[in-house]
Amino acid sequence: MTVVMSMSWAGVTPEQYDTVREAVGWEEVAPAGSEVHVAWFDARGLHVIDVWESEQAFEAFLAERLAPAVEKAGIAGAPETRFSPLHRRHIAPGVTGAA
Numbered sequence: 017m018t019v020v021m022s023m024s025w026a027g028v029t030p031e032q033y034d035t036v037r038e039a040v041g042w043e044e045v046a047p048a049g050s051e052v053h054v055a056w057f058d059a060r061g062l063h064v065i066d067v068w069e070s071e072q073a074f075e076a077f078l079a080e081r082l083a084p085a086v087e088k089a090g091i092a093g094a095p096e097t098r099f100s101p102l103h104r105r106h107i108a109p110g111v112t113g114a115a
Contacts, residue, residue, distance in 0.1 A: 018051070018102040021066040021074055025095035028062035032091050039085040047081065049073025052105070062095075071099045 033055060037043070042050065052067040068074045 017070060018105075019068050019071050019074075019099045020102050021064070021068055021071075021097065021099050023062070023064040023066075023095045023097045024060070025062040025064075025091075025093070026060050027093060028057075028091055030057055032089055033057075033062055035089045036082070036085045036091070039088065040081050042077075042081070047073070047077040050077065052107075067102060067105060074099075 042053070049069040050066065050073070051069065052065075054065045056063050066074065
């Protein structure tokens with residue numbers, strides 16, 4: 017079942033996120049089952065909304081690729097993560113690629 021994963025991680029900075037993104041390379045080699053990734057920051061830290069083909073696909077990516085890079089980057093604590101069934105997805109015409 018396709019799911020929306022929402023994550024908040026207090027204290028994570030844009031620099032830490034970029035360090036992990038570059039180490040994992042998810043924009044160059046997309047994780048199996050990943051469909052959409054959106055990230056932003058506020059005064060609290062990192063926020064992410066992803067769409068995955070299943071919760072298990074995210075868990076595999078976390079274990080195999082993401083967690084080792086997070087640990088190596090020295091990011092402390094743990095994120096608040098929730099999964100919800102996807103009801104509908106719309107991507108505007110002409111929107112493609114990473115930005």
